[in-house]
Amino acid sequence: VPDAPVNLVNPGLWLTNADQITFSWEDGESDGEAAITDYRIYYDQTTNTWVELVSSHTGQTYTTDFELVEGHTYSFKVQAQNSVGFGDFSDPISIKAAQLPDQTSTPTTSIEGEHVRVTWSQPDYRGSVLTSYTITFRQADELTFS
Amino acid sequence: VTDRSCLVPIQTLREAPFNLPWGSSIYVIVASTNAYGTSVNSEAGNGAVILTVPDAPVNFRNVITETHATQISLVWENGFSNGGTPV
Numbered sequence: 001v002p003d004a005p006v007n008l009v010n011p012g013l014w015l016t017n018a019d020q021i022t023f024s025w026e027d028g029e030s031d032g033e034a035a036i037t038d039y040r041i042y043y044d045q046t047t048n049t050w051v052e053l054v055s056s057h058t059g060q061t062y063t064t065d066f067e068l069v070e071g072h073t074y075s076f077k078v079q080a081q082n083s084v085g086f087g088d089f090s091d092p093i094s095i096k097a098a099q100l101p102d103q104t105s106t107p108t109t110s111i112e113g114e115h116v117r118v119t120w121s122q123p124d125y126r127g128s129v130l131t132s133y134t135i136t137f138r139q140a141d142e143l144t145f146s
Numbered sequence: 147v148t149d150r151s152c153l154v155p156i157q158t159l160r161e162a163p164f165n166l167p168w169g170s171s172i173y174v175i176v177a178s179t180n181a182y183g184t185s186v187n188s189e190a191g192n193g194a195v196i197l198t199v200p201d202a203p204v205n206f207r208n209v210i211t212e213t214h215a216t217q218i219s220l221v222w223e224n225g226f227s228n229g230g231t232p233v
Contacts, residue, residue, distance in 0.1 A: 070182060098182035109172045109194035112153065116194055119151040120176045128180035135152060138173035138190065140165040145175055145190075 001087040002036050002080040003028025005060075008093035019068055021095050024061040025078050034082035042089070044075040056081075068097040071126065098128030107135075156196050168198050169230025200233050201225025 005025040027036060041054040041062055053076070054062065068074070077092040102123035110117050118135055136145040159166045166172075173192045178185045203222040212219035224233055 098180060100183050101178040101180050101185040103186050104176040104178055104188040106189040107174050107176045107191040109174055109191060111156075111194050111196070114156055115153040116156055116159065116172050116196070117151055117153050118172075118174050118176070118191075119149055120188065120191075122148040122150055123178055123185065125178070125180050126182070128182050130178050130180050132179045133150065133152075134177045134179065134184065135154075136175045136177075136187075137154075137159060137164055137166075139163055140167060140170065144163075145173075146163045 001085050002032045002034075002082050003030045004088040005039065005078045005080055005090040008076065008078065008090055010093060010095045020063050020065075021068065021074060021097065022061065022063040023076060023093055023095065025090060026060065027080060028087065031080075032082050032084055032087065034084055036080045036082050038081050040079050040081065040086060042077050042079075044092070046073050046075070050077070070097055071099040072097050096127040099126035101125045101128075101130060104133075159196065166196060167230070168196060168227055171195050195230065197230040198227070200229045201227045 006028055008023055008025045010021065010023045038056045038058050039054075039060075040052065041057055042050045043053040044050050062076075062078075064074075073094050073096045075092045075094040077089045079086045079089045081087070102125075104123045105121040107118050107120040110119070120133075122130070138145050158164070159172065171192045172194045173190045175190050176188045202225050204225055206220065206222040209219040209221055
């Protein structure tokens with residue numbers, strides 16, 4: 001049988017997008033002298049119970065197609081099959097489904113010449129890398145932020 | 147914890163839609179976005195006050211009635227803006 005797949009990675013390093021998790025892997029050192037035909041994927045929704053997710057998957061990248069629970073950590077492991085049978089499971093990979101980022105710290109402001117510097121601390125991004133910040137200033141009416 | 151910051155030209159805040167007058171405190175809110183969505187807003191932070199130099203004095207003149215052989219009396223008024231803080 002083939003060696004266990006190796007190097008399971010999530011392209012964003014433990015990050016996910018809003019509703020899907022993608023990860024990939026590589027074949028182990030030996031295919032058992034018979035070409036690998038497909039892979040079987042198991043997952044565990046942090047219940048310490050491994051459940052078959054995909055019985056036969058071709059290719060070395062998998063994207064989930066089930067509904068994720070925000071902030072939930074999912075673990076995956078993969079085994080390769082050739083004409084002889086299934087090899088060992090890979091080491092598992094655990095990936096956290098994204099949530100909204102935490103609230104940002106209260107920003108501070110200071111004057112630097114002809115500019116205002118706004119400073120804040122990066123919040124916990126909750127499983128999905130931050131893509132942008134939105135900075136709004138209060139208008140002269142002391143009510144409206146733009 | 148990693149600090150983030152950005153620089154905004156004061157002139158931007160002086161113009162629409164902000165229209166902040168000199169002497170205003172800067173109130174600012176930050177929110178962050180990831181693939182899942184946008185966080186709740188931060189509390190409004192403030193502290194910095196935008197100031198500039200005063201406008202030139204106006205109506206600079208000699209008070210003839212108070213001008214004598216040994217003294218000259220001059221008076222003026224403040225310009226339109228004090229730059230946000232008293233002259």
